[in-house]
Amino acid sequence: MTHTNPQDHIDAMLHETRVIAPPEEFRARARVTREAYEQRYRQSLDDPDAFWSEVAAQLHWMTPWTQVLDWQEPHARWFVGGQTNLAYNALDRHVAAGLGEKRAIIWEAEDGETRTLTYSELLQEVKRAANVLLNLGVQAGDRVTLYLPLIPEAAIAMLACARIGAVHSVVFGGFSVSALADRINDAQSKVLITADAGYRRGQAVALKKNADEAARQTPSLEKMLVVRRAGTEVDWESGRDVWWHEAMSGASDEHEAAALDSEHPLFILYTSGSTGKPKGVQHTTGGYMVGTYLTTGEVFDLRDDDVYWCTADVGWVTGHSYSVYGPLLNAATVVMYEGAPNQPDWGRFWQIIEKHRVTILYTAPTAIRSFMQHGDALPGRSDLSSLRLLGSVGEPINPEAWMWYWRVIGGERCPVVDTWWQTETGAIMLTTLPGAHASKPGSAGLPMYGVEPALMTRNGQELGPDEGGLLVIKRPWPSMLRTIYGDDERYRKSYWGEIPGVYFAGDGARRDADGYVTIVGRVDDVLNVSGHRLGTMEIESALVSHPSVSEAAVVGKPDPVKGEGVVAFVLVQDGFEVDPAELRAHVSREIGALARPDAIIVADALPKTRSGKIMRRFLRQIAAGKAIEGDTSTLEDPGVLERLAATQPA
Numbered sequence: 117m118t119h120t121n122p123q124d125h126i127d128a129m130l131h132e133t134r135v136i137a138p139p140e141e142f143r144a145r146a147r148v149t150r151e152a153y154e155q156r157y158r159q160s161l162d163d164p165d166a167f168w169s170e171v172a173a174q175l176h177w178m179t180p181w182t183q184v185l186d187w188q189e190p191h192a193r194w195f196v197g198g199q200t201n202l203a204y205n206a207l208d209r210h211v212a213a214g215l216g217e218k219r220a221i222i223w224e225a226e227d228g229e230t231r232t233l234t235y236s237e238l239l240q241e242v243k244r245a246a247n248v249l250l251n252l253g254v255q256a257g258d259r260v261t262l263y264l265p266l267i268p269e270a271a272i273a274m275l276a277c278a279r280i281g282a283v284h285s286v287v288f289g290g291f292s293v294s295a296l297a298d299r300i301n302d303a304q305s306k307v308l309i310t311a312d313a314g315y316r317r318g319q320a321v322a323l324k325k326n327a328d329e330a331a332r333q334t335p336s337l338e339k340m341l342v343v344r345r346a347g348t349e350v351d352w353e354s355g356r357d358v359w360w361h362e363a364m365s366g367a368s369d370e371h372e373a374a375a376l377d378s379e380h381p382l383f384i385l386y387t388s389g390s391t392g393k394p395k396g397v398q399h400t401t402g403g404y405m406v407g408t409y410l411t412t413g414e415v416f417d418l419r420d421d422d423v424y425w426c427t428a429d430v431g432w433v434t435g436h437s438y439s440v441y442g443p444l445l446n447a448a449t450v451v452m453y454e455g456a457p458n459q460p461d462w463g464r465f466w467q468i469i470e471k472h473r474v475t476i477l478y479t480a481p482t483a484i485r486s487f488m489q490h491g492d493a494l495p496g497r498s499d500l501s502s503l504r505l506l507g508s509v510g511e512p513i514n515p516e517a518w519m520w521y522w523r524v525i526g527g528e529r530c531p532v533v534d535t536w537w538q539t540e541t542g543a544i545m546l547t548t549l550p551g552a553h554a555s556k557p558g559s560a561g562l563p564m565y566g567v568e569p570a571l572m573t574r575n576g577q578e579l580g581p582d583e584g585g586l587l588v589i590k591r592p593w594p595s596m597l598r599t600i601y602g603d604d605e606r607y608r609k610s611y612w613g614e615i616p617g618v619y620f621a622g623d624g625a626r627r628d629a630d631g632y633v634t635i636v637g638r639v640d641d642v643l644n645v646s647g648h649r650l651g652t653m654e655i656e657s658a659l660v661s662h663p664s665v666s667e668a669a670v671v672g673k674p675d676p677v678k679g680e681g682v683v684a685f686v687l688v689q690d691g692f693e694v695d696p697a698e699l700r701a702h703v704s705r706e707i708g709a710l711a712r713p714d715a716i717i718v719a720d721a722l723p724k725t726r727s728g729k730i731m732r733r734f735l736r737q738i739a740a741g742k743a744i745e746g747d748t749s750t751l752e753d754p755g756v757l758e759r760l761a762a763t764q765p766a
């Protein structure tokens with residue numbers, strides 16, 4: 117059993133000096149050499165037009181672009197005037213090149229059922245689904261919300277939207293009714309695609325039931341398309357509800373991909389920010405396509421015979437860019453697993469790797485830490501010799517977990533690429549290229565092509581090597597978000613207004629003399645719980661919407677597996693009592709189980725300044741069980757800290 121403490125990780129990361137050179141056998145065959153990276157990286161900054169034109173030209177365009185970039189800060193247009201279609205590039209292009217019989221998706225359910233779709237089969241399904249959407253009245257530019265389990269239909273629906281120019285908004289299946297309703301309303305979606313239920317730890321988890329409830333609060337919704345996944349009973353509203361399989365069997369499998377403007381919106385994906393309202397991150401077609409295509413090919417050193425598995429659900433950006441779009445654009449064979457990592461036990465991932473001869477695994481540090489806790493014996497029981505490359509994403513990976521991944525899973529044979537990026541960046545921004553660069557465990561690494569990172573102070577002063585500061589990106593890149601759906605002002609302010617002239621990532625980091633960037637964590641009120649972004653204000657609003665709570669403050673605390681855990685300080689409403697179990701259930705209902713507080717501390721007051729501002733710094737120290745450090749003299753009632761520290765969390 118290994119126990120790790122993230123607080124120690126931060127120190128460990130900053131003092132980590134190990135350097136792991138690329139394994140020689142890998143290096144000798146790698147797609148990108150160090151010299152090639154250096155030359156191309158330089159070109160990408162010195163002559164971005166030439167660089168990006170060459171990459172984009174590897175894809176199919178119905179009309180060529182006339183200008184690579186039009187940058188009117190903070191608004192970028194990439195491949196201006198070009199027309200293309202992402203689904204065409206991910207499917208038709210490969211079938212036309214003779215890859216129709218190649219496996220596109222190998223899907224596995226928790227009970228071991230598998231389904232394989234070749235590129236021809238996937239293309240046919242996507243064409244049919246495109247016709248289904250058109251038959252339901254969906255037009256280019258209309259929004260379609262997806263609320264699905266991780267089944268092939270999720271990818272089919274996304275690609276069908278992309279094919280006709282409808283804008284998908286995927287809502288993670290673990291989100292609650294109200295989270296779903298909020299997202300449908302914000303996007304004003306016309307159609308919702310859901311399933312009767314999905315499976316999680318052997319249980320059928322109802323989705324249609326949530327969708328029905330959400331639909332009562334979403335006037336824009338006209339149709340609900342329902343995939344029969346579990347065969348469970350569902351309520352049915354005739355006129356509104358349509359079975360996916362019935363619609364598909366009645367639809368033609370002929371469809372020509374729409375020629376869409378390069379800047380045509382592709383999807384909206386909601387993510388947490390520092391206010392209570394999630395942001396609808398808006399991506400567009402051409403730039404996102406080029407960015408995910410390039411990074412998937414090069415960061416994962418993709419080859420024709422790879423079996424590639426990114427474990428992320430399509431409800432998150434990693435699932436968009438690296439479970440679906442990036443790998444399919446590269447004609448890869450993609451593994452998709454619907455279930456939990458510990459079903460029937462913590463060896464399930466290793467069994468899947470053995471069964472499908474997976475060569476590339478891309479997963480999150482939280483999963484790696486869970487596996488690590490369950491020891492080396494379980495991975496030892498499966499044949500992992502097919503693996504040749506490992507990736508990590510979503511949160512900082514502590515050096516200890518990195519070393520375990522490298523040693524136990526990769527057998528010191530597979531390079532480990534740590535990849536830093538965000539919902540907003542669309543594609544990987546910082547990493548090491550396997551074969552080209554040595555890894556420094558705990559450090560994300562070097563910039564990808566076209567990415568110009570810097571570390572700055574709040575007032576925009578650039579910092580030197582080894583100085584900790586705010587991570588910014590100094591120029592636009594193709595796969596960057598274009599706006600916040602319906603709130604361009606928020607886009608302008610949150611990303612290009614914090615420090616004038618640069619993209620503000622919201623992460624604290626430092627960069628060493630070799631240019632390797634180590635991410636320390638968020639500098640705003642955003643938590644990263646098991647690699648999932650959660651806003652403290654979202655959880656606070658959920659808490660105060662319960663009658664027993666008059667005020668709430670939420671902070672993160674280091675957690676050995678999840679990275680961060682959620683700690684809620686709550687004040688009780690007069691005449692009520694707080695029932696911690698009920699409050700947790702309430703947060704699950706309001707947001708989703710992923711936001712459930714790990715600890716609830718019932719307080720008589722919160723540490724506030726005289727002007728009423730909550731001093732979260734002190735709450736974080738209390739949550740972590742640390743001694744109070746810092747100036748407490750500005751507090752209205754300094755005694756509150758002692759009382760809070762003495763309170764047993766529930």
Ligand code: PRX
Binds near residue numbers: 540622
């Ligand atoms: O804090 C960084 C962390 O996750 C944030 C982005 O979250 P999200 O938009 O949900 O996207 C996650 C998947 C790309 C970042 O601001 N983060 C992501 N990857 C890493 C990371 N922190 C450290 N190292 C990483 N590799």
